[in-house]
Amino acid sequence: MTSIVNKYLYCLLFLAMPITMTVCAQSITPQKLVFSKICAGSFNGFDATFNYSGFPSGTTFEVQLSDSSGSFATPIGTTIISTTDVSASQKKIRFSVPPTLIGSENYKLRVKSSTGFFSLPFLNNASNASFAVYFKAYENSFSI
16 A cells, blocks of 8 residues: 555656746847957957846856867856946956967857856857957057
8 A cells, every 4th residue: 555655656746846846048148249359368358248048146157268260169268357237137248368379260259157058159240250369479569
């Protein structure tokens, strides 16, 4: 008799679990960036704005850089200068990129949340996902 009751209890719990669970679809939607080239180094700051939804309170976000070929297999962390709440569902991260990068025209940027969710790559002002990133040590005046 006890085993029949246990079977029914397990069935009831199995059926009741989906009712009590809340599923939130997380999304990060990057906005188009106003630049297409990045000069690496802590002296330059760049803004990345994005919309987000479905994240628990306290979730943090960071901007990640791909490798020089555009792959996020081993993303490169950026330095967060500041994070601004534009609205309840929009943030702006001001960031810089490390000066140790290999110069390339194929870098990409994305947002990663502390929950492990990633955005699609940002598009630059030319609606392209790739960015030129270079660094030149200061010797005298120059332009890119």
